Amino acid sequence: MKEILKALVDVIWKMPQGLLVTFKHMFKKPITLDYPKKKEPMAPRFKGLHYLERYEDGSERCVCCGLCAAACPADAVYMEPDENENGERLAKVYEINMLRCIFCGFCEEACPEEAIFLGREYEFATDSREGFIYSKDQLLVPHPRKESAFKRTIRRIRKIYGVEESR
Amino acid sequence: MADAVENKKNIAEGVPTVTLTIDGRETTVPKGTTVLMAARGLGIHIPTFCWHPKLKPMGSCRMCYVEIEKMPKLQVSCALEAMDGMVVLTDSDLVKRGRRAIIEFILMNHPLDCPTCDKGGECDLQDQTFAHGVDDSRFDFQKYRFTEGTEGSTFDDLRIGPEIVLNRNRCILCYKCVRANKEAFGEYDLGAYERGNIMEIHRAPGRQVDNPFSGNLVEICPVGALTNTDWRYKIRVWLTQTTSSICPFSSSGVNTLLYKDDHQQKIFRTTSRPNDDIDDGWLADVTRYGYQIATSPDRLQTPLIKKDGQQVPATWKEALEIINKRLNEIKDKKGRVCIGGIVSPSLDNATLHSFSKLIRVTLGSNNIDYRTQYRMLPKEPENVYDAMSARSFKISDIDDSDVIVAFGSDLVKEHPNEYLRIRKACNFHSASVYSVNPYRVKSADVARREMIYKVGTEEVFLNGLCLAAIEAGMAEGGDLKEKISPSTAAEAAAICGVDAEHLKELAAAMANGRKVTFIAGELVSRSRERLCISSALANLTRLLGLENKGQVSILPHYANSFGAGKLGLLPQPPEGIRNALTELWGAWPEAEPLTTDGMLINMKKEEVNGCIALGCNPVMLYPDREFARESLEKLDFLLVADLYETETTGLADVVLPLASWAEYDGRYINLEGRVQRANRALKPRFESKPGYEIVEAIAEQIGDKLYESSDQCEQEISRLVESSNVQPLPDKYFDVRPAEEESDEEYPIALFVGDDPHHSGHLTEKANSLFNFCGEAYIEMSSELAKKLDLKEGDSARVESKVGKIIVPVRISTTINNDVVFIPRNFSSTTVTALLMRKKRTDRVKISKVVN
Ligand code: SF4
Ligand code: SF4
Ligand code: SF4
Ligand code: FES
Numbered sequence A: 001m002k003e004i005l006k007a008l009v010d011v012i013w014k015m016p017q018g019l020l021v022t023f024k025h026m027f028k029k030p031i032t033l034d035y036p037k038k039k040e041p042m043a044p045r046f047k048g049l050h051y052l053e054r055y056e057d058g059s060e061r062c063v064c065c066g067l068c069a070a071a072c073p074a075d076a077v078y079m080e081p082d083e084n085e086n087g088e089r090l091a092k093v094y095e096i097n098m099l100r101c102i103f104c105g106f107c108e109e110a111c112p113e114e115a116i117f118l119g120r121e122y123e124f125a126t127d128s129r130e131g132f133i134y135s136k137d138q139l140l141v142p143h144p145r146k147e148s149a150f151k152r153t154i155r156r157i158r159k160i161y162g163v164e165e166s167r
Numbered sequence B: 001m002a003d004a005v006e007n008k009k010n011i012a013e014g015v016p017t018v019t020l021t022i023d024g025r026e027t028t029v030p031k032g033t034t035v036l037m038a039a040r041g042l043g044i045h046i047p048t049f050c051w052h053p054k055l056k057p058m059g060s061c062r063m064c065y066v067e068i069e070k071m072p073k074l075q076v077s078c079a080l081e082a083m084d085g086m087v088v089l090t091d092s093d094l095v096k097r098g099r100r101a102i103i104e105f106i107l108m109n110h111p112l113d114c115p116t117c118d119k120g121g122e123c124d125l126q127d128q129t130f131a132h133g134v135d136d137s138r139f140d141f142q143k144y145r146f147t148e149g150t151e152g153s154t155f156d157d158l159r160i161g162p163e164i165v166l167n168r169n170r171c172i173l174c175y176k177c178v179r180a181n182k183e184a185f186g187e188y189d190l191g192a193y194e195r196g197n198i199m200e201i202h203r204a205p206g207r208q209v210d211n212p213f214s215g216n217l218v219e220i221c222p223v224g225a226l227t228n229t230d231w232r233y234k235i236r237v238w239l240t241q242t243t244s245s246i247c248p249f250s251s252s253g254v255n256t257l258l259y260k261d262d263h264q265q266k267i268f269r270t271t272s273r274p275n276d277d278i279d280d281g282w283l284a285d286v287t288r289y290g291y292q293i294a295t296s297p298d299r300l301q302t303p304l305i306k307k308d309g310q311q312v313p314a315t316w317k318e319a320l321e322i323i324n325k326r327l328n329e330i331k332d333k334k335g336r337v338c339i340g341g342i343v344s345p346s347l348d349n350a351t352l353h354s355f356s357k358l359i360r361v362t363l364g365s366n367n368i369d370y371r372t373q374y375r376m377l378p379k380e381p382e383n384v385y386d387a388m389s390a391r392s393f394k395i396s397d398i399d400d401s402d403v404i405v406a407f408g409s410d411l412v413k414e415h416p417n418e419y420l421r422i423r424k425a426c427n428f429h430s431a432s433v434y435s436v437n438p439y440r441v442k443s444a445d446v447a448r449r450e451m452i453y454k455v456g457t458e459e460v461f462l463n464g465l466c467l468a469a470i471e472a473g474m475a476e477g478g479d480l481k482e483k484i485s486p487s488t489a490a491e492a493a494a495i496c497g498v499d500a501e502h503l504k505e506l507a508a509a510m511a512n513g514r515k516v517t518f519i520a521g522e523l524v525s526r527s528r529e530r531l532c533i534s535s536a537l538a539n540l541t542r543l544l545g546l547e548n549k550g551q552v553s554i555l556p557h558y559a560n561s562f563g564a565g566k567l568g569l570l571p572q573p574p575e576g577i578r579n580a581l582t583e584l585w586g587a588w589p590e591a592e593p594l595t596t597d598g599m600l601i602n603m604k605k606e607e608v609n610g611c612i613a614l615g616c617n618p619v620m621l622y623p624d625r626e627f628a629r630e631s632l633e634k635l636d637f638l639l640v641a642d643l644y645e646t647e648t649t650g651l652a653d654v655v656l657p658l659a660s661w662a663e664y665d666g667r668y669i670n671l672e673g674r675v676q677r678a679n680r681a682l683k684p685r686f687e688s689k690p691g692y693e694i695v696e697a698i699a700e701q702i703g704d705k706l707y708e709s710s711d712q713c714e715q716e717i718s719r720l721v722e723s724s725n726v727q728p729l730p731d732k733y734f735d736v737r738p739a740e741e742e743s744d745e746e747y748p749i750a751l752f753v754g755d756d757p758h759h760s761g762h763l764t765e766k767a768n769s770l771f772n773f774c775g776e777a778y779i780e781m782s783s784e785l786a787k788k789l790d791l792k793e794g795d796s797a798r799v800e801s802k803v804g805k806i807i808v809p810v811r812i813s814t815t816i817n818n819d820v821v822f823i824p825r826n827f828s829s830t831t832v833t834a835l836l837m838r839k840k841r842t843d844r845v846k847i848s849k850v851v852n
Helices: A002-026 A067-071 A106-110 A147-160 B002-010 B035-041 B093-106 B124-132 B176-184 B215-220 B285-289 B316-334 B349-362 B384-388 B416-429 B442-446 B458-471 B489-496 B500-512 B530-544 B561-566 B575-585 B596-604 B625-633 B647-651 B691-702 B710-723 B768-773 B783-788
Strands: A050-052 A077-083 A089-097 A116-118 B017-022 B025-030 B065-068 B087-089 B158-161 B164-166 B190-193 B200-203 B226-228 B241-246 B255-261 B266-272 B304-307 B310-313 B339-343 B403-407 B432-437 B449-452 B516-520 B550-554 B610-614 B637-642 B654-657 B666-669 B675-678 B749-754 B779-781 B796-800 B805-812 B820-824 B843-849
Touching: A067 A077, A067 A106, A106 A116, B017 B035, B025 B035, B035 B065, B065 B093, B093 B124, B158 B200, B164 B200, B176 B190, B176 B215, B176 B416, B215 B226, B215 B266, B215 B285, B241 B675, B266 B285, B285 B768, B304 B316, B316 B339, B316 B610, B316 B637, B316 B654, B316 B691, B339 B349, B339 B596, B349 B561, B349 B575, B349 B610, B349 B666, B349 B691, B349 B710, B384 B530, B384 B550, B403 B416, B403 B500, B416 B432, B416 B442, B432 B442, B432 B500, B449 B500, B458 B489, B458 B500, B458 B530, B489 B500, B500 B530, B516 B530, B530 B550, B561 B666, B561 B710, B575 B710, B596 B625, B610 B691, B625 B647, B637 B647, B666 B710, B779 B783, B783 B805
Parallel strands: B017 B087, B339 B610, B403 B432, B403 B516, B432 B449, B516 B550, B610 B637, B637 B654, B749 B820, B779 B805
Antiparallel strands: A050 A116, A077 A089, B017 B025, B065 B087, B158 B164, B164 B226, B190 B200, B241 B255, B255 B266, B304 B310, B304 B654, B666 B675, B749 B843, B779 B820, B796 B805, B796 B843
16 A cells, blocks of 8 residues: 555656656757767867878879888888889888778878878768778879968977977 | 006007097097097097098098197197097187187088078088087178089089089088098099189099999088988988898898888888998998888789789789699699709798798708709718808908908909908008909909919819918928829919919918918809819918907808808708707708709709799899700799899799898898898888798798797797807818819800899899989900900990800900900890800800991
8 A cells, every 4th residue: 555655656756756857858958969860069189091192293102201100109001112203102002901090190290201191080980891901092182272271280299299290 | 547447457458548538538548549539439429521431531522620738729639649648628618619610610611502402400510510619601702603513403412423423512521431432442433633612522533433432422421511412302311210220131130220101101211220240331322222122113003813825913811722732733643842942041030930841840851952053062061161162260360360362253343342441451451352253353452462363273273272381391291292283383373364473472481371361252253163162261270370360161152151051941950950950840851852952953854843933033144044944844843932023023923022131121131140130120111021921921821830830930940049059160171183274275265253243132223313324234354355345334235155145335445454254144035044054164255346
């Protein structure tokens, strides 16, 4: 008998109390985001998908020196160098395995040619492991950009590591 | 003080010494030692750029600064002799400042293009800038950039030779390359030009840097100014693994290091692994670039079997079954003895030894030989030739010999490392070198006296030496004089066409020398008259007591020639080896033994019906191509294992792919009798298998497993090697009656055949880099002869002998100056052996111009 009474009290008295909280939230600003329609603004230092820069004349900046691969703590970068018809050194194979990559940006720092950068792209899900191995063609930016844009990035990186801008 | 006492103990008695203090530690060194070496002896490292252990110091980079008490300025330690009582500081503030200044100075014009530079990661300049340099530059002006000859290119790289790229901007002018080229190799195709800021290293005007030692220049360059094309832009050095190996092409057993990548299963380059007893850290180009025979895409991929006259790919199982069936058929038809085995002396001990067991025990034949490139081999066992070609010899003993005789050998082509030793003995110890050859060779450039004897008079020359020594009263001849002809030195000199005075001079030098090294080469071992010549050499050795005060040897030619002899891969091995083998195997075949010659003759007579050829190519290299080919064609069954398809595999019923030396662990015995190991660097390519696995598989298929494990085989080998000693020379003089040299009016010109300086054997033409140095056969002749024949450099010449003719381009020799010609034997596109006849002592040809 006592239990039945207790249950009645709960239904009549306590349940509306709980629902009240729910109702209140209907009129509050939601804390989730309507992704992918809406997106969270990024931190200025966000490190996303890599890209390979080009010179303003369209040629590749990367000379396949191997320093990014040497710096990479996750061993995510693989490359094979080659020589083009002008005797210049460039990458024949340049791959980054995005499943291994921990997005630390060490490659960006190591690069002496200012070729590899971590961009702001983070939506690159695919359904196969192979799909996460990005080839040089996928990483190279299609069109060269103005140098000033990424010079700023470099300056920022150098500042973080206390290396003065010497050029 | 303890150091000083300790060091003094290691210095030989009677050597004058000096005692000095370096960084507070006292040390005693022999007089004449440099401060740098004294410091190294104490384990104190002084950075250097231009110093090289095997070159004379030059003092051009000034990186090795040290401070010396009472000397007002910093001193270069690499060129400063240690003096008694010197007090040296290697790490004071002044020294540090000095080094910093030097680095800053060197970097003044350095382009700092490490990202594109192949030296990155192993560069002395990188390391030392990191350790001693400053991190900033005070120079405001433009760096000087060399662009002459490289206009329009981004990196200013200049190809100065088939395999060398020069970037003058990176050069720090240490002169190591030029010095090594001149001092160690005697080559002048690279030099330093201009002065001051615009000083540059460059190839000599109109020349290519293509000398047979050019790869070393790249290796010793402390920066990336000289790089080689095989390594160019292929991989970073820190991504490679190294495997220690030895050279599979030279009988010296030069130590090498293979740089490979396990992931790509590829070798990227070879560098030296300095071993002062053997190679001094220098590699001939054939050693340096020869690794490419392993990585060439032309390698045999699967076994091939002949079906309806066509060779078709097959599995190992099929191939082995056929081998078993066919060998059995031959056995049933004729009994066991009609099978022959020939094997390449470049293969490792385990392969050679198990092959020997397969032929001798499983197949019960005595026909086995590793000498497939020599004509008319002697049948008698324990002959003086075998004895003379396996004397005890030490390469490092060349260094302090005061008389060195190179006889019948084009050293640069046959024994490049011994040539470098001889140069060193000349440079550092002023040895007297005598070069005795039928034509002028490159190695004669260090000779005090060069003697050119008439073609085919080797034994007369040696007899002449004996006679000259006896006549001058330098030695007790005993009954020697009656046993040899001619009877006077003057007569001998006249027959050989050398000056009698020179003959006397050489005899005197050898008789009076403190330590004599006498090297005989391929012109002796390949000669039909090798027995006669070796007897003459044995007489000379005994007469002058050369073995008591030096060394005499007919040097073997291939990586494991010496080992093959020791393991008894001869039809009739010396008594000791034979007994040891019988004891090990419990059996010795009864049949009459045949040499390669004998086998080929019997093949032609169809008395030998089956043959197994392991890693060798007799059709191309036996000195009578038609004869070898016809003989092998007559066979019922020919089994060939090799790396590539060759002319011999073309005749085979079954072809098996053989693994290259880099693809298994193998031991080799060099010409000193030193057992060395070449480690496995790669997996066997395609379906190839190492020699001993092939032999074992055949034996197993026949139903007679040779060894339970490879250890068992190795044990047998080490017992054999330990038990066989150097054969003592008999205590008597040999009869040496030189045969009359036949001449031929119709074919007037003597032809010599040997290796090109960049090649060895039949495989190296598959190595890309070596092919770039030289990719086709040529005929080398003196400019006088060319003029007589109306030929110019590059013209096509028709070369005819009694048995064949070939057409080859003409090359004007820089050395040959008499009427002989040379054609290399390493190229399958033009096989010079087509001109040779096995019964001839001297090959003679006539040459005419091809008019098109
Ligand atoms: S971001 Fe870091 S983990 Fe990723 S590739 Fe670059 S270095 Fe490697
Ligand atoms: S991205 Fe930069 S660091 Fe990486 S290989 Fe290319 S040039 Fe070198
Ligand atoms: S090319 Fe290399 S070895 Fe030759 S002088 Fe220049 S830095 Fe020295
Ligand atoms: S190493 Fe002594 S001056 Fe160069």
